[in-house]
Amino acid sequence: MTIDTARPFQLILDAICQVAPDIEPSDVTDLDRNDLIRDALELDSMDQLNIAEAIHERCGLNIAESDYYHMDTLASFEDYLREHLGD
Amino acid sequence: MAAETSATIDFNLPSLGSDMEAGTVIEWLVAVGDIVHKGDVLVRVDTEKADIDVETWQDGAIVEIVAEPGETLAVGSTLARLASNGSISTTPPTDSVATPRQDQEPALTSEAIKDPFAALILDDEENMRAASSAKRSKAPDGPTARPLNMAAIDTAVSPRMVYWPSPAAGPAIAAGRAGQGVSATDGESPPITPSDRSLSRSERRQRKLAEVMARSNRDIPHFYLSRQIDLTLALTRLSAHNENAEPSARVLPAALLLHAVATAAQGSVVNGQFDDEPVDSDHVHLGVAVNLRGGGLATPVIPASETLDLSDLMTTLKAMVARAKAGRMTSRDMTPATMTVTNLGDTGVDRVFGVIRPPERALVGFGAIVERPTVVDGVCVPRSIVDVTLAADHRVVNGHAASLFLSAVAALLEDDTGSTALEINSHLEGDT
Numbered sequence: 001m002t003i004d005t006a007r008p009f010q011l012i013l014d015a016i017c018q019v020a021p022d023i024e025p026s027d028v029t030d031l032d033r034n035d036l037i038r039d040a041l042e043l044d045s046m047d048q049l050n051i052a053e054a055i056h057e058r059c060g061l062n063i064a065e066s067d068y069y070h071m072d073t074l075a076s077f078e079d080y081l082r083e084h085l086g087d
Numbered sequence: 088m089a090a091e092t093s094a095t096i097d098f099n100l101p102s103l104g105s106d107m108e109a110g111t112v113i114e115w116l117v118a119v120g121d122i123v124h125k126g127d128v129l130v131r132v133d134t135e136k137a138d139i140d141v142e143t144w145q146d147g148a149i150v151e152i153v154a155e156p157g158e159t160l161a162v163g164s165t166l167a168r169l170a171s172n173g174s175i176s177t178t179p180p181t182d183s184v185a186t187p188r189q190d191q192e193p194a195l196t197s198e199a200i201k202d203p204f205a206a207l208i209l210d211d212e213e214n215m216r217a218a219s220s221a222k223r224s225k226a227p228d229g230p231t232a233r234p235l236n237m238a239a240i241d242t243a244v245s246p247r248m249v250y251w252p253s254p255a256a257g258p259a260i261a262a263g264r265a266g267q268g269v270s271a272t273d274g275e276s277p278p279i280t281p282s283d284r285s286l287s288r289s290e291r292r293q294r295k296l297a298e299v300m301a302r303s304n305r306d307i308p309h310f311y312l313s314r315q316i317d318l319t320l321a322l323t324r325l326s327a328h329n330e331n332a333e334p335s336a337r338v339l340p341a342a343l344l345l346h347a348v349a350t351a352a353q354g355s356v357v358n359g360q361f362d363d364e365p366v367d368s369d370h371v372h373l374g375v376a377v378n379l380r381g382g383g384l385a386t387p388v389i390p391a392s393e394t395l396d397l398s399d400l401m402t403t404l405k406a407m408v409a410r411a412k413a414g415r416m417t418s419r420d421m422t423p424a425t426m427t428v429t430n431l432g433d434t435g436v437d438r439v440f441g442v443i444r445p446p447e448r449a450l451v452g453f454g455a456i457v458e459r460p461t462v463v464d465g466v467c468v469p470r471s472i473v474d475v476t477l478a479a480d481h482r483v484v485n486g487h488a489a490s491l492f493l494s495a496v497a498a499l500l501e502d503d504t505g506s507t508a509l510e511i512n513s514h515l516e517g518d519t
Contacts, residue, residue, distance in 0.1 A: 019409075021413055044378065050405070051335055052334040056335070062333055065299050065326065065329045073206075
């Protein structure tokens, strides 16, 4: 099954903007793919949990707590989503 | 006759935090004729800290909107009037409690003094009555009731006054603090010193915080304690729960720590307020320091936090933090706290020695949870450790009581049979 390659990024963007309405979409699109998202956008553990929840709501993917480290950078997060949404 | 059995209730601007003096009406969410129920948001108000959704604590119908959008009012001023049915006892003017009681300084009934917080959070008509009659009994005095000097200003922000100050007290405080020497005895409410509207919300918030923190360092003789807590067992259980749970049902370690603090604080001398004298509370209204992106700080409050189980506490915390970060809190979030917790664990610091938020007596701080070499049964092993600190007010708390409180927090988190451990266990059982 093929996945639109833009979709993982769009999911991340939407999830972040949903849980942190004060973050502009451009703040996310301007990120370097290897930036630590938490540091760059001043996210805390509550934000991280909310992002996992938003992803779950949007596409049914349940990111286990032990997989949270995949959410560290845009690159790793997109790879993770691409892999798990491909099935 | 209906006209006689219905009564009009003033819906007043509550004090949304002990440091609030005035607020500006942003918009009304109800109109004249609307039926409202206890807990409904009636109006959105701009304060230094945030836009606050102000809830009503009475059922009734809106009969008059008194304060229009854009108006800045002192705490205690009437925002609107509600008509209740006859079942709610709103004391008529001829009632004995309407008599001014100048000898009783902040004229609250004994029930209200015993727990001045109860009226704000509990479904308790008695407390509401106590509150409204106390407020009414002050009203005839007007602004001449207390001399405007520094002592009066300090008294005016004592915990008792925080909730139901006389309508004139707010502007008097605002003017006095701003050093403009406005006389409150001229029989007319002085104009409210505008919070400088040229400043941004975050600048105003920071200015307010600076004022409160400076007062704290000036007035409160702080002392500090620190204690190491072994979270290995609690975190193992929490991870086991979270691993099987959907994100919406997961519990953060931060909630675990708050739960233990709330449980340990109940009945401890570290919980409550102190200004001129101690004001105890049966409840733990737990302030939570929330870092706002861009450097701001908000401290919304979980009312009666000790009554919440771990799962409810997590749900409440999550929603409250979201509101705080969005800059839109409810009046419930602004319940005057009896203690505040700051958790800087996400930033990686080991310990935080905080500044007490007056009129509270203590501030609890948590650093990062880290693996540290720890001696267990004579063997050095890695354990998940957090350092909890307590800043306490030596005017009312002594070292022994403070250390007992920290021991109680530790026991709840470390002990296999502690109530926090049991909470986690019940979650685990719920999973299977």
